Amino acid sequence: MSDRVRRGMLIKNNGTEEVSVSLGSRELRIGPGEERFITPEEVRDPTLRLALQERSISIVRPATEAEEEALQERLDEQSDA
Template sequence: MADRDRRGMLIKNTGSVDEQVAMASRVIKLGPGEEEFITPEEVRDPKLREALQVRAIAIVRPATKEEDEALANRLATS
């Protein structure tokens, strides 16, 4: 079976307090209402999935191919 073409996601802090998700690849800090793109690999991170389960973080929508590429370039240069 062929691998799926995975895409990143736009996530959002839906709560009223700051949230921090310490994934294997990086730490994301989001204030209330803030949004951040995550890579396709980060979508599967257990710490992110835990934050999604307790509804501290919500997935807004899948990233477009251009957004995925821009994030990959940004992370590669930091």
């Protein structure tokens, strides 16, 4: 079986209250109606998967390569600071 290439995702808080998800790599806070990009590694995070099952957040669409690169640059800058 071949390995799938994982993509990052755009996720959205569809609720009326802020959602906080403690990922292994960072704390993700999403306000009502807000969207955030997550990395391919974060897509597999069990905490994120639980939030998706609880429907506190939803996947909007896969991230494009350019969006993934921009997110990774921002995360790298935050970790260097």
